Structure formats: structure tokens, C-alpha cells
Amino acid sequence: MPLDEQKDLEVRDFRIVGKRPLRPDGVDKVTGRARFGADMTAPGMLVGRVLRSPHAHARIRGIDTGKAEALAGVKAVITSADFGEVDDDLVDILVNCMAHEKALYDGHAVAAVAAISHAVARKALKLIEVDYELLPHVMDVDAAMQADAPVLHEDAADESVPDGMSKNVVRRHEFGHGDVETGFAAADKVLERSFKTEASHQGYIEPHACLASMGPDGQADLWVCTQGHYMVRNTCAGLLGMDASQLRVTASEIGGGFGGKTTVFIEPVALALSRKAGRPVKMTMSREEVFRASGPTSSSSIDVKIGMTSEGKITAGWAELRYQGGAFVGSPVEFGAMSAFAAYDLENVQTIGWDVVTNRPKQAAYRAPGAPMAAFAVESVVDELCKHFDLDPLQVRMKNASSEGSKASYGPTFSKIGLPTVLKAAKDHPHYSAPLGPNQGRGVAVGFWFNFGGETCVSLNVNVDGTIGLSVGTPDIGGSRASMCQMAAEELGVPYEKIRTIVADTASLGYNDVTDGSRVTFASGLATIHAARDAIQKLCGRAAQIWGIDEDAVIWEEGYAKPAGENAGSFEPLSLAEIAATAANTGGPIAGHTEVNADGAGQSFAVHLVDTEVDPETGAVKVLRYTVFQDAGKAVHPSYVEGQFQGGAVQGIGWALNEEYIYGEDGRLQNPGFLDYRVPVASDLPMIDTVIVEVPNPGHPYGVRGVGETSIVPPLAAIANSVSAAAGVRLTHLPMSPPRVLKAIKANGQG
Amino acid sequence: MVQVQIWGSLKAMTGGEGELQVEAKNIREMLDRLAEAYPRLKPQLARGVSVSVDGKIYRDAWFTPLKPDSEIVLLPRLSGG
């Protein structure tokens, strides 16, 4: 859709989109009927369990499974030997699911059993003998980059990494334009600071779970909680050497993902066990396994250098980012490097990112992967420069903000983006000028995320009674079935309640990319709108047949086919239900389809405003007030948009204040549970206020932008700026746990 | 001819050039020509890229038309959480 059609978007009067209907899966979820990953059973089902390495780095000299196999009630034991050769792009995934020559982190799977009960499975694990040769390990990103650091892989680096670096450095990324040295020379103040963030976990409340069943004929079914069941199918089929058609994957209800369920861990293991045992195998991770062996996000070490004039104009921005992504290639450092300065319209900008491997679990995506740490570092330095020149931090951001026509720090020129509008909304909000008490501080930060569209396929079936069955292929994590029903109802002109949206299995609908990149309301929504339009065209065709007029003399208005145009004649409008009732007589079933690679996802920006209070004697931080401002393009279901804003903010609060992976000297995870991996609890928080800004995305028929991820980008920085103001000292290491805050306060007092 | 901007770390594969010119009418042709003209870009192209055309980001759409005055920017393959 060309840009000049945007005005129509802004004035369009929606009937159902923008309202807050009850979600269609709601009653099941408040009554306990909804079935999640661990809620399925099958006749003859076995219990699958994984044996995990207690060592951070060890060569596996041998695994003796004989005693376990001999135990009564054990039906299968597998190791990496039970998997064959796989394509290059699947090797890391396979080795992560089942260690091959080396155990690369505490919790790395080395073998698995299927048995008739939990008790037998537990005993069997103890009977598996693994001969480990312990190797030195490395956990910290900066330590892993040292020339003499223990090496995980001999040849994982690609052509981007210069010679002479540690073999743990596996990728180098660089972005930017202009010349930063020229920019720094034009500044009145150039500030360089270093930052660290610890690894955090998505912390979804539902542990990974699946039920696999494979018959001797090689046909298999898999029930699993995942953000992408087509991804699970393709990956597992590749890992097990199966045809994709032989594996049907059904996505269960999913108890949170936030990026952590965009890959496989136990699923191929369950299938391999089921194949060997000839019976269904159910596997669920314990919470401890989730922490030790699923995919937390990277920890990071970042240097930032920014030049500013005394009037608050940023003359240059530079950052070097080092992320460890666990034991395999693939930290999201390139997204950190791309997004770090995306909120700023800069003439001179350069970012460099290093992807580093360590003896930690392979990172998985976590909500705007890579961006929150980069924003923390950059927004902290911008804040410090504002303080240096005694400038209003929002005005400085307004002065330098990216807007339509700005060249983004990662290359392209922005089309219509909402950052200036979002900044203005924050500046005008009463929160920004509210008074603060002693030991309190206010922080502000900007965040950006790209958003993503991707491959999408939906099918919309008009039932004979005039109701609609809508099949989508993107698992619903936060209410997307409601949004799909709204968009289909909007197009078709039928009541919301007449539509039922389901998440179809992999055999029933074409390929869909994973629910990630904040893409579902955008991409599945776009596909739903087009599928509805496809159905409308067919409905109009049937009406034309009935009336005996040309198809293009029929228009669709508010649920009715109507004759239109000079020669159309005069007929009573036909409702969708009336046309559906005679479908058999007019050509058979009526359905609309869309198969699309949905490009044109619009970027989303947010500003977070937060007040905190610091106890100067203990370093404890209390969040007093929090307001999120974010561009949603068009909020289809505002309640769930607000929910994304609030949830992202609170995950960010956790990351900023208390959540961290803590490893001992032995390389073992010290806090693999919700007791000591401290996610925010209800009593830690105030209400999270939200302001939805709507600057329509020209790439979507209703102007929708993804909203799920941007909301976790600003909070780390906003809270750090707030705590730094309250404590009177700059905090540069996340999380800002009480011992770190108190130490900084004391050091400041002595300095 | 279309102008293609590449990201910084790829310049090491193009002899320091950050803006490349190739003859192409669509994304597929552009990627093919780049691989021919700059063989050291091949591994990255094989791993996958996104392409921004006039500010709109495409991931796989080969036949997206390119015009001589289009702003074309190569990006790492985008995904999310």
C-alpha cells in the first residue's frame, strides 16, 4: 500500500477492531480446561527423562547404558549414537539436544531413557555410566575472548572474524555510517563508559513439555508447547531423518515463550525414544532443567562512546558489544549492534558486535533479542550527557530522534515511524513533571525494535450456517485468536462471536513461521484480512450468480452482498448466512485463503518513564511509578496491547534489578529455580500505566505494528537511569541487585 | 544498475567497498550478481540476509522489483523472540 493511502488508515472508522471483546479461549483458561504441553496423555504412554552433564566442560569418553537398559520397566535408552548424520544447519541444534563428543555446559543432555514410570526412569538415569574427562571451562564473555581462554570449538568462527583472536570469538558484525572521529571532534563533550549485563531467562511459567508417538511405519505425531510447530516439524524431521509429511505436530496451548520456545530441546529426544520403544513418550522438563538446559539470553559486555554539543545535539555514537551466546554460535549481538542507536538520527555512527561462545546453555531468543542490553548502555550514556549539560533528557531525545526520512543506524531510511509522537506523549504526560521525594529518582529511556513479518498461511471457511472457521498456523501466546476474530469480523461484517479461530496442526495448513518477531497480529492478521477478502470475492460471485448479474456489479457492505453500479439491477441484499446456506447449490463450499510472505512489518518505538526509590543503607530499590508509551500502529485489541506493554516492562524490571544466572567457580548454575532466580512478584510492583500511541504502519491494511518485543527494550536503561539518579551514582552493571547498589553508593561516598 | 549498501563487517569481503553496483531487476538477481562479483560474500549470502528496499524489509521475496533509484540495504537475516 503506497504511503499516500495512510490518511485513510487514520480516519478509518473500525467497527470491531480497537474494541475489547472477550477472548475466545478465555473460558477454557479460567476453568482449567485449556490443554497445555504437559496436559496430554496417550494410551501406553511412557515417561521420558534426560541425563544431564554435571560438568561445564568435559570430553565424553564413553557412555555405558547397559545397566539402565537391563532395569525392569525401561523401554528405551538413547544417546547421540541414536541420531544419524544431519544437514549442516541442524548440527548445532542436534548437538545441543544431545551432547556428542563433549558436554559443553552444566545441564547438557548426554543420554535419555523412556520407562514405565517416573520412579523407574529416575533409577535408570542413575544406572547410566558416563566416563567424563574434565576440561577447563569459561563462563564470562570477556574472559572467553582472552587468547589463553579454554576453547570450546576448534573451527566455529566464520570469515568475519580477524585472525589471531580466541577461537571462542565466532562472528564479527559492524554497522554504521559517517565518520565517528569527525563527529567526536565536533562535540563539546565525549563520554565513554563500559557496561555489563548478566544472562537472564525468559522465565515462562510452563516448562517445556511434549508427547511424542511414532509407530513402526515411521508415522509420528507430536503434541508440544512451542511458538512454532512448523519449525518443530521441520527441525525434528531433519534430526530424525524423517519426511516432514510423516510428522504431524500439534501446538498445545502455550504457557509463555518470549522467544524461549522458538527452538527444540526435548522434542527430538522424545521422538527418538518413542521410535526406539515403539510407544508414546511424554517428556516434561523440570524447572531446574529449564534453567540449566533451555535457552536463556546472552550476558553482555558493552563499551559506548557518545559525543554531544552543549545544546544537546549528538555528533557521533560508537559502541562495541560483546555477547556470549552459550556453547554455540548465535548470540543476538548483531541485533544489539543494529538497534543500539536506532532511535537517533545520527550523521556519524559505528557499532561493532562480537559473538562469543562460553560453557553455558545455548542462548535462545528473548523478546527483542539483543536489543535491551544495547539500549541500556547507549541510553545510560545519553542520560549522563544530559546531566552533564543540565539538559532535559526527553528534549534531548526529541532533538535527536529518528523520524520519517532518517537514515537508520543499521542502514535503511525510515518510512513512517512513531518515535516523535511517542516522545511528545511522554513529555506531555503528568508523570514526567510529578514531584519526587528524597532518595527517589526518575529515569527515561527510548527503545526500538524492528518487528518481523514472515511466512504465513491462513484458511477461512464459511460454514453453511453463516459462521466462520478460521485456521491460523501461529500459536497464540497472548490473545491473538481474539485479534484474528476481530479482523475477520471487521472485514466480513459479521459479529465477532460468529467466528472461531483455531491454531491448526502442521498437516492441516501450510507452513507458518514461528510466533516471533512480534509478527502474529501483523502477519497472521494481514493474512486473515486477505483471506476474508478472498472469501468475500467468492461470496459476491455466488450472489452475482443468484441474481444473474456480473460479478463486478456486486459489492460487499457490512456483511451483505449488494448490487452496485448502473446496470446491476435491483435486488434485496444477501447476507453472508443466506449465501452460505445455498453454497451447495451455487458451486460448493466457500472459503478464503492466503499464503504470503508478509513483508512490511513496521518498526515500533517506546519511551519508558520510571520513578524508583533507593534505600541508601541497604541498596534496595523500590519501583514507585512506571509509565509505558509505545507506538502500536493500530491497537486491534487494546487490552492485550496494554498487556504486552506491561509484561515487557516487568520482565525488564526483573532483568534490571534482580534476575541473573549465577555460576559457581565449578561452572555449575547456582540458582536453577524461581527461589533464587528472582523474577518480579506482585508485591514488588506498582501498577504499570500505559499510553498507546497509534501511528499507522503503511505496510498493514489497518496500520498494525508488532508490539510484543519493543516493550522490553527501554526498561533496563530507564530503571538504571532512575536508580542512578536516586542513588547519586551511575550504575553500570545489571542486575542492580542490592549488594551491587550498596557497593556503588559506598564507593561513591568514599570517592 | 542498482546501488546496494552492505553492512560494515561485509566490507572486508568486498575490498572495503560499502556501496556496490550490480545489474539487477529484482532481489534474486541482485543477490546472484553480488555473489558473482564478490565471491567472498557467498558464505554470508548462503547463511541468509534480509534486504531493505526503500525502507521496507524483505527476507525471502526474490522477485521484489528493484529500481535504479531504489534504496537497497543488505541486512542480517532478521528474526525475533
Add this chain to the structure above:
Amino acid sequence: MSQVHVSTKINGDATEFLCEPEETLLDVLRDRLGMTGTKEGCGTGDCGACSVTLDGRLVCSCLVLGAEAEGREVGTIEGVADGEALHPLQKKFLEHAALQCGICTPGFLVAAKSLMEQNADPSEEEVRYWLAGNLCRCTGYDKIVRAVLDTAQEMRSA
């Protein structure tokens, strides 16, 4: 290994089951009785997804042995609605969009119902502390707390 025979009452229904001595009430509910509305998020009493009532007291069913249910009364999410009629909390959770993924929702509802029975007029702070043992990772708790406060107000004026 000999199994324990247990006679109990679940949501008012007399129920008997056999379980291993080390099985938790959560395991029994989910794996033996097919009552999967009660969820397991951690198995260590730190997330509240498995909240049930035992003789009217709110507990984590992962920290109760199945054998301990002998002669007791257990209340689960499956007993919160009265047949077709949703409990006011269930309705308010839907109205306020107080759930996203929904995995923590049964635990929150059981816990909030227990609060309503103890305190008809809780403050926001009381709601937040009462529910501090129920983790939600999607919502940031805002809409959950609002839903509970709104329910309390509605139940008081009813």
C-alpha cells in the same frame, strides 16, 4: 514399593485413589485423576501454579504428598465455577484481560478466591502480598490485581 490407598474429597466429590508414597498431591491430581487444570510451574513451591486448597487453606499441591489428602477436603480450579456459572473472579479475569498465556491463571484464581473468603475488602497492597506466591510472567500483574480488586468490590455490593 507399596502404594498408599487414600480416601478424600475433591471439590466436594468423594474420591479414592492409590499413589506411591512419594507422589505429590499435584502428581495425583494431574496424572492419576486427570485433573490437569492444576499446573506445575516449578515443583518447589515458588510459583503458585499448582495452588489448591486443603481443608480450606491455600497451599501448593506440589508441596503436599498425595497420601496426606486422606480424610481431607481438596479444592481445585475445576471446582471454582458452579457448573456453567463462572465464579465472579473468573468473569472479571476475562473482562480485565487478566491473562495472556493462561498457564498461571488457575493458580491465581484459586489463590484469589481464597483471599476473597478471608478478606472481602482487600487493599491493593493486600492483594499484591497475598498473590506474591503466584508468578505471572506475561501480564506484569497489573490487570490481575485490577481484576481481583474489581471482583471484591462487585461481591461486596452484591
Add this chain to the structure above:
Amino acid sequence: MRYEAPRTLDQAVELLSAESGLARVLAGGTDLLVQLRSERIEPDLIVDIKRIEGMHSITAERGGFRIGAAVSGAELGEHEGVTAHWPGVVEAANLIGSTQIQGRATMVGNLCNASPAADTVPALIAAEATAAVVGPNGRREMPVAEIATGPGQTSLAKGEIIESLFLPSRPERSGDAYLRFIPRTEMDIAVVGAAVSLTLDEAGRCSAARVALGAVAPRALLVADAAAALVGTTVDAAAQEEMGAACSAACQPIDDKRGTIEYRIDVAAVLGKRAAAIALKRAGGEQ
């Protein structure tokens, strides 16, 4: 594993004494079930004491209170008498875990789990509470401070269980308080815990005091120097300052996932002072 739920104390003692393998007592289960589940322990016998007569009762005795071993935090918090006399002990018990945990967790369990960070132990020590230990050789009353001997270790002999705790009567003008530091507002284990119990004379001077700290040593510490800093003073700022310094000086903490040595030493002083201020108010009749 066997599960037994005896009806009498004698039966419980007999079961525990006769077991040749690993036996564990189940009260609230909030620690035991976590250990079971994580496969850290695999007991051969679990003795559930909750069906024993009297285990759930709180009774007045010699001007104080006897609290059965199976009394949960929630039940304790609902008891007006104990809450009025020993608010510090009750608040310590009520700080343990969530509402759900409160429905199960007991003070005796907290004591026998012997975690250095147990919340109730400093408060009970400050209160000079005793434990009634019953075993094959009969019944004895022991100071709470002598139960835990180190992390996870107690002085209880095979077959012995704690039947109840006794909180003594208190003089006029007395108050107690317990504070702990945790990173969140709920659901954490104490990084430092501090309990103060004190009595004022008619002139408002502190005539007696007990100060105990948790999570700063292998077991809860009774800090005599801290108490001495209060006695004879009006518990004014200077006395509190000196008392805080004594708290810090008594710490022998470790670095772990919950806090650093330096942090624990600093915060012990802060919490000690703050707890003293609350205990002082309570002794003066304020709540």
C-alpha cells in the same frame, strides 16, 4: 519409601527409632518435599506428625505459650495471644514464603531444617524460646539456640522429634521485632535476619535485651555484645549505633548467590538498629 501417619507421639518415636534406613519427619513439608523432589534425599521412611493429637494446638502455659510442632505460619498469625505477646516471633514466622507456604510451613520445621537463614530461629532465640524434644529416652526441654548445630545439622538424636516450642511469659514494658533483608518483597530467603527482644524499666531504660542474627554464620547467632550495647541505655541513636556495630562485628558470613560477605556485614548493622527501634516502640506500648 514408606509413608506413616501415626496417631500418637509414642508411635512416631517408635517408627523413627526402628527405621534402619533414612527417616524424615513431615510437618509442613515445605522443605522436605523440595528435597524429595530434587532427589537430594531419598528417605526410606516419612513420618507425618500432623495426625498426632495436640500437634496443632497453641496453649497458654506459665504465662507464655506452647505451640505444637504442626502449627502452620498462618495458624500462628491468626492467634491473637501469641501475636500480642511475641509480635517479632510471629512476624518472623509469617515472613516465610508465600501465602501458600504459610498454609503449611511450621516453626519447628524451620528450626529442624537448620538453615542458617531460617527466619524464625533468630526471633525464637531472642525470645529465649525452648523446644520440647521427645525421643526414645523421654522428654526434655532444650533452648532453641542449641537445636541447630550447623547448616542442615541438628543436635537431635536418632528417633527424637520436637513436639512443641515454648515461648515464655514476658515482663511488662517488653517488645520484640524481627527484620530480614531480601532482594524482592516476598518469596526470598533471608540475606540477613535480625531479631531484638528488649525490656524497659519504669524510667524507660533498657533493663534486658537479646539480639540474634540469621544468615551471617553457619547457624543463628546470639550476639551478647549487641545486647550489652542496649542495656542501661534508652536505646537512643547512639546506643543503636553501637549495637549495630556489634552486630556487624559478630558476623562470620560467606559469599554466595544471595549476598556477599561485605554486604551481609553492612546490612546486619542496619537491620539490627532498625529492629531495635521497632522493639523499643513495642516495649513502649506502640504497635
